[in-house]
Amino acid sequence: AAKGAGALVIAGVDPSSLGVLEAPGAMGADYAVGDYQPLGLHMGYGGSLSGFICTKDEEKFVAEYPLLLFGLTDTVKDGEYGFGEVFYERTSYASREKGKDFVGTATALHGIVAGVYMALMGPKGFDELGRGILQRAAYAKKKLAGVSGVSIPLEGVSYCDFLVNFDKTGKTVAEVNAALLKNDIFGGKDVSGDFPAFGQSALYSITEMHSKEDIDKLISALAKVLGASK
Known part of the structure; x- marks a missing residue:
C-alpha cells in the first residue's frame, strides 16, 4: 500500500x-x-x-x-x-x-x-542467538500466563518484548513492580499510562542475558506477590 x-x-x-x-x-x-x-x-x-x-x-x-x-x-x-x-x-x-x-x-x-x-x-552465532531469545521469550510467556490473574494480551511469537497484563490480579503495575523490587527484581515498564486500552499492563523484555533460572525466579516472586499459581 x-x-x-x-x-x-x-x-x-x-x-x-x-x-x-x-x-x-x-x-x-x-x-x-x-x-x-x-x-x-x-x-x-x-x-x-x-x-x-x-x-x-x-x-x-x-x-x-x-x-x-x-x-x-x-x-x-x-x-x-x-x-x-x-x-x-x-x-x-x-x-x-x-x-x-x-x-x-x-x-x-x-x-x-x-x-x-x-x-x-558470524551467521551461525546469530542464528543461535535469535533462536535462544525466541525460546526464552516463549518459556517466559507460558510461565507468566500460569500465574493467577496474569495474562498475555497479545498472541503470536514474541522476540524479546511482550506485554503482560495484571488487570485480574487486583493490583496496578506500579504495585506489582514495587513488590518485585523488594525481591531484587526490576519489573516490566508500566505502559498503563501510555496505552490505557491495555489496562494494567507492563512491557517485559527477555534477552540472551536471562537464564532459565532468572525467569523461574521472576515467576516465583510474582506468584508470591500475587497470591498463588493457577
Missing part, C-alpha cells in the same frame, strides 16, 4: 533478530533503522549509544547519508581488498557548509564495537 502511494517504507528492527527473521529489504523496506545496543554494547547509566541506518545500494538513498562513507574495492593484488572514502563530494570536507555529514566521534567507536561483535558471532 505504501509503495502504491509513492511512499518510502522504513522498518525498525532489532539487529540481533536478523539471524532468524527475514531481512527488512526482502520484505520491501527502503530503509532499515535500529539500535546498536544489542550488538555487544553494554548499558552505562543511560548511554552512550548509537544506531544504524541501512538502505538499498542506490545513489538516491546513499547521497542522503549524514556521515562519511567508506567503500570496499579490489586492489592490484588478487584476493586483496582496500577501503577508502567514497562519494566524497557530498561531505563538508569537499562542499563545506553544503555538506551533509554530521556525526559524533563516539558513534564511530560504537560502530567498531558492533562490527567486531558481528564478525565474532
Whole structure:
C-alpha cells in the first residue's frame, strides 16, 4: 500500500533478530533503522549509544547519508581488498557548509564495537542467538500466563518484548513492580499510562542475558506477590 502511494517504507528492527527473521529489504523496506545496543554494547547509566541506518545500494538513498562513507574495492593484488572514502563530494570536507555529514566521534567507536561483535558471532552465532531469545521469550510467556490473574494480551511469537497484563490480579503495575523490587527484581515498564486500552499492563523484555533460572525466579516472586499459581 505504501509503495502504491509513492511512499518510502522504513522498518525498525532489532539487529540481533536478523539471524532468524527475514531481512527488512526482502520484505520491501527502503530503509532499515535500529539500535546498536544489542550488538555487544553494554548499558552505562543511560548511554552512550548509537544506531544504524541501512538502505538499498542506490545513489538516491546513499547521497542522503549524514556521515562519511567508506567503500570496499579490489586492489592490484588478487584476493586483496582496500577501503577508502567514497562519494566524497557530498561531505563538508569537499562542499563545506553544503555538506551533509554530521556525526559524533563516539558513534564511530560504537560502530567498531558492533562490527567486531558481528564478525565474532558470524551467521551461525546469530542464528543461535535469535533462536535462544525466541525460546526464552516463549518459556517466559507460558510461565507468566500460569500465574493467577496474569495474562498475555497479545498472541503470536514474541522476540524479546511482550506485554503482560495484571488487570485480574487486583493490583496496578506500579504495585506489582514495587513488590518485585523488594525481591531484587526490576519489573516490566508500566505502559498503563501510555496505552490505557491495555489496562494494567507492563512491557517485559527477555534477552540472551536471562537464564532459565532468572525467569523461574521472576515467576516465583510474582506468584508470591500475587497470591498463588493457577
